[in-house]
Amino acid sequence: MSSVTLQEKIARIFLVKPEESRVVIYNLVLFVFLGVGLALGRGTADALFFKRYGIEHLPWVYVLSALSLAASCTLYAAFADRLSSERFFKYILGVLSVALLLVWALMQFPDNDWSYPLYYVVYEVASELILIHAGLYLNQNLNALQAKRLVPLIFGGSQVGVILGGVMLAVLSPLIGVSNILLIWLLASVTSIVMLGRWHHRWGVSPFYRAARKRKLSVSDSMSDVFQGVRFMKQSSLLRMASFSLFFMVIMFYVLIYSVNQIYTETFKTEESLSSFFGILVAVNSLIALTLQFFVANRLLRKFGVRTVNLFFPFTSLFSYLMLLVSFTLPSALIGSFNKDVVMTAFRNPVWSLMMNVLPGNIQGRARAMTVAVVIPSALLMAGVLLLAIKALGSPVYVALVGLISAALYLYFSQRMNRVYVAEIISHLKQKLTLPDEDGNMRLQGSDNTILQDLIRGIQHPDDHIYLAYAGSLIKTFPEQATEIIVSRLPAAQSKVRDQVVRLLLPLQSKMLPEILWQLMDGADERFQSTCYFSLIKLRDEKVRQKVPDLLAHEQARFRAVGVMGAFYLDEKDLHETARQVWVELLSSDDYLANMFGLELLDMAEDMPALVDLEKVDVKHAVNNLTAVGDACSCLASLKVSAFLPSEQMGWFKEILMHLSTHVDRSVRIECLHSWMHMDTESALKAIEQALEDAHPEVRELAAELLNKLEADENTQFRSARLVEMGGSPRAQSAVMKSLVTSGSSKRYLSNMAMAKVEEVKQLNEALQVIRQVESQSAQSALSVLSIVLEERLKATIDLALQALQGSEDADVIQAIRMGMQSHEVQYQATACEALQGLTNKDIGRALTEIIEAPDSSKGSCFSGVEQVIDWCRKRNDPWLHQCAQAVQTA
Amino acid sequence: MDIFDRILLLKKSPVFEQTSTDDLRHVAQAMDIENYLKDERIFDIGENGDHMYVIVSGRVGISLNGNPKVKDFVAELGAGECFGEMNLLDNLPRSATVHVVEDTTVMTLDSNQLRQLIVRYPELALGMLKGLSLKLRDTNKNKS
Structure with missing residues (x-):
């Protein structure tokens, strides 16, 4: 077997991709050193404190640790988002190294009893900060998909370190003395600093580090950061639930430590035997935790998901306390240690890190820091106070009872945390991707005066297109004020834009509009004049009735067409015959513009039923003439006849439709599709299937909509289903799917x-x-x-x-x-x-x-x-x- | 050179790398092939131009020197690389002179052709925007 194959096999077992091997190895080694340090620290701090100072003082040290943690974590929070995680890691480890050296020096003086509680507090603060920061460091160096696979593996590296540390502790304590073990922890910290420096010197800053705003730091700034984090806890239901869950977890955890250590201290009589036992216990538990972490945790995470695995530790904690309640002896203590050292390490820590990943990146560091600056210290303080109070009662059963209640509350809030987890993910995605959720104009409706003033400023903009766009918005949002504001800018606009604006204003049926139109007509070009006449007829203005005969006799086709419209729309019965004659002339003219104006009247067929009777009028000439011109306007006008053609004329019109269905302009292709719906069902379906593969999304979407409509008439979804099942281009399928979803197809x-x-x-x-x-x-x-x-x-x-x-x-x-x-x-x-x-x-x-x-x-x-x-x-x-x-x- | 070769070449260009092949095949079909001999200049610094080029074979040198005759290359490009792509969109004068170092075959596309393609295949523009947006992000990242 070649080494490459072996490497691939190992990578596959641990779910590592080939390109990730370098970063995984580096992080594993780094975490091994961190793990060695933490194991040495835990064992020595416990052994020295319990044997040289006394376990009965532990609740007081909890109180002291809580205060120290609050102060140090506030400081941590102030820096967490401002410095890259690798630089901050170096600072934390550097400060720890100096502190270890100082504590070790103090321990060399036999009279300094207080150096042991001091060392205990140093360990508590350092281990908490290192664990929190290690999570942030990985988040800044791995993307979320990688993190899910690799975080358990890398934390496994720290477990290897803990095993090594445990073995070293067991072997070295009797040889060099427990207090000198501190120097080995110091060495591990310095090595970690060197590794961090060399790696990031070569590969640059952490790839997912996003610097927060920079400003000069002060105590008040740090406090402000704490409060920002607390405020964020209020806004984010995930962080809120996570904080409650963490609060009770910490109480449960420290009460458990107190309980099991009471048993161990009574069982092991000397400092060396206790330290050696701690070494063996740590090594064995870490070995199990490591096995679970490497081979079980990531697979369980993939199989059951983050939320199910999040409940493992609360359940096992409940079980541990039940055991302590039943029997306050060494076996129960060992089960408790197994729970806090194995289950917590293998399952709870990676899951916690993954859940915190969901929070927005720019506040993740501060949010994590807040949990430690506020939640952990207050929980630790509470644990200390509770233990002091219970100590007076004299029975360890009460201690276990407090732990049991905390574990139950921890389970309850973990479940609540699970419930809000997905909601938080979606909310985060929505914020980041700014999904449009509703029409902008709908949002503006009924808005205050500031919005109106903004729209008015847009209306006054010198660019005609901006004016037109704002006019559209103003009409939708402030219809009552719109006409007056929009027409004030109208004289300065170009003729084409004026046309469009007047047509936009027509549906408002404003009483002031006719008067304005008559004023604007003076001196205007012919195009705009005809638009004004058209609009006045639509508004059924009395004055314009008198103008209809003149319009019918006008030399320009544009005005004659408006005249025809006036005669029928205003129901001037005396003029009907003349108007119909004019219309026939327009349609039979060789001038394509006359044909176009004539056919455009079909748009108003509903209001002029007396005009439209295509059985008696030959439209084929006009349609052919306009199709031959080929531009979009002409073609669109030619398609207007489709709804009115008698069935015997469908044959020649289908050929026109087939020709125009490949027109370069999408609006023509769209109109073609509408026209096909007036033909027989088979032809329409064929055209729709072809249009579903159109290059333009609007055409495809309309095709899908029409297909849906046809099927609704036939009460079957067979064809849509076939189109989606049989493939088709993804774009065609997407259009059909969208139509199926919006048309309210059944959920099943x-x-x-x-x-x-x-x-x-x-x-x-x-x-x-x-x-x-x-x-x-x-x-x-x-x-x-x-x-x-x-x-x-x-x-x-x-x-x-x-x-x-x-x-x-x-x-x-x-x-x-x-x-x-x-x-x-x-x-x-x-x-x-x-x-x-x-x-x-x-x-x-x-x-x-x-x-x-x-x-x-x-x-x-x-x-x-x-x-x-x-x-x-x-x-x-x-x-x-x-x-x-x-x-x-x-x- | 068939349409598949052309698509693969276009996929290497930052402007088109995010464009779906459904749209890219139309661009590939619309492109013209041009041949240049060694020591010719494809275009000069400061001149107006709206073509983008993708090198099919050969080698060109890019010079930023104000005098277009001077071969002061800041980069050399070979098969699969493209140049002039920003002129498709901004129509600004050329910012460099391109000298032919070895006999070179290029595929070209002008802004007018591109505009027509976008009208016909609007999703093409979305793909191009994605490509340009990614390029901008990369530039910002490198800068920061």
Whole structure:
């Protein structure tokens, strides 16, 4: 077996990707040194304090530790987001090294009894800060997807260190004396500093470090940071629940330490035997924790998810206290130690780190620091006070009872924490990706005067297009004031824009508009004049009635068409015959503009039923004439006849429609689709299927909508389902899916559709893996493109599955996940992936997560070889994928 | 040179790397092939131009010297690399002179062709925006 294969095997067992091996090895070694230090510190601090100072003083040391932790963590919080995590790590370890040297020197003087509680406090503060900061350091160096796989493994490195430390403690304590072990911890800290320095000197600052604002530091700033963190606790339900959970966990934890150490101190009579026992206990427990962490924790996390694993430790803690209540002896103490050293290390610590990952990156450090600056010290203080109070009662049963209650509350708040976890993920994604949730104008409706003033400023803008855009918004938000404000700017606008603005104002039916239009007409160009006449007729202005005969006789086709409209719209019966004659002349004219003005009158057919009777009027000439011109306006005008054509004229019009269905302008293609709906169902369906593959999303979406409408009439979803199941390009499928979701298809139907897409995702993933293997050995460009196309299809089909879920799950949540997946930021992708596990449909969430997190671990049951993959691609109803596969086969 | 070769070359350009192959195939089809001999200049610094180029084969040198005749190369580009892509979008004068170091074949696309393609295939523009946005992010990251 070659060494590469072995390396690959090891990497696969530990879920490490080849490109990650360097960073994993570095972090493992670093954490080994940290672990050695912590194990030496724990054992020596306990042994020295219990034997030289007395365990009965432990509650007081808890109180002292709480105060020291609060002060040091406030300082930590002040720096946490400002310095890169590696630099801060060096500072923490540097201060620790100096403190260890000082404490060791003090211990050399036999009269200095207080150096032991001091050392105990130094250990408590240092171990807490190192653990918290190690989590932040990993977060700044691994993305969230990596973190989920690698954090348990790297924390396993610290367990190796703890085992080594335990063995060293057991062996060296009798040889060199317990107090001299401090110097070995000092050495481990200095080595860690050197490692951090060298690594980051070579590879730069932590890749996910985002510096917070910079300012000069002061005590008040630090306090302000503490309060900011507390405020954030109020805003974030996850952090709030996590804080409560942590509070009771800390009480439970320290009461447990007190209980088990009481038993150990009574059992082991000398300082050396106690220290050696601690060494062996730490080594054994750490070995078990390490095994669990390496081989069980990450697999359980992937199988059951963060939320289930989060409950392991609360349950085992409850069990430990029950045992202590039943029997306050060495076996119960060993179970308690197992719980706090093994279960907590292997399951609780990695899960806590993962859950904190969900908080927004820029406040993560401060949020973590706040939990330690406020929550841990206050909980530790509470534990100290409770123990002091209970000590007076004299029985250890009361101590275990307090621990049991704390463990129960810890379990309760862990469950609450689980409930808000997914909500926090979604909220974070939404904030970061700023999802549009409603129409902007809807939000502005009924707004205050400030918004109105802003809109007025926009209306007065010298750029006509800005004026037009603001006019649209003002009409929707302040319809009552809109007319007066908008027309004040109208004379300065270009003729084309004036036309558009007047047409925008028409639906408001403002009483002041006719008068304004008559004023504006003076001196205006012919185009705008005709628009004014058109608008006045629409507003049924009395004065304009007298103008209709003149308009019918006008030399310009534009005005004659408005005259025809006036005669019928205002129901001037005397003019009907003349107007109809004028209309026929317009349609039969060789001037395409006359044809266009004539056909545009069909837009108002509902209001002028007397005009429209195409059985008696020949429109074919006008339609052909306009189609031959070919521009979008002419073509659009020609399509207006579709709704009015008698069935015997459909034949020639279908040919026109087929021709215009490939028009370069999307608005023509859109209008064509509407026109097809007036033809027979079979022709309409054929046109719709073709339009679903259109290059423009609006055309595709309309096609899907019309398909849905046709199917609703026929009371079947057969064709949509077939289109989605049989493939089609992802864009076509997406349009159909969107239409199915918005049309309110049943949840079960959409859920089945999503499941079908997940199966397709699995097939695509396997096909991609097969092609990638062959691609690396081939110079065929078609094969490389096929690989890219399959990858695109894989992502698009994942999105389709999620799109289908929008109808059966919380649509907002799914939308946020989709945005996260499409984002190019790995952190958001990872957060979205995490949110997938919170879906009601667990099967889909799990299947998608597996493929996204480990695409190359597919089981490979779909395809026997590359030929089968190519054949499968060729048979897909996806034109581009088919073309690529065909090219590969030909080559 | 078939459409698949062209797509693979375009995928290497920062402007098109994020564009879906569904849209990129239309760009690939619209591109022209041009050949240049050694010591020719593809364009000079300061001149107006709206073409982007992707090198199919050969080698070119980029000079920022104000005198276009001076071959003071700040970089040399080979097959698969592209230049002039920003002129597709900004229409500003060329910021460098491109000298042909070895006989070179390039694929070219002008802004007018691109505009027509975007009108017809609007999702092409979204892909290009993604590519440019990523490039901007990378630049910002490197700068910070």
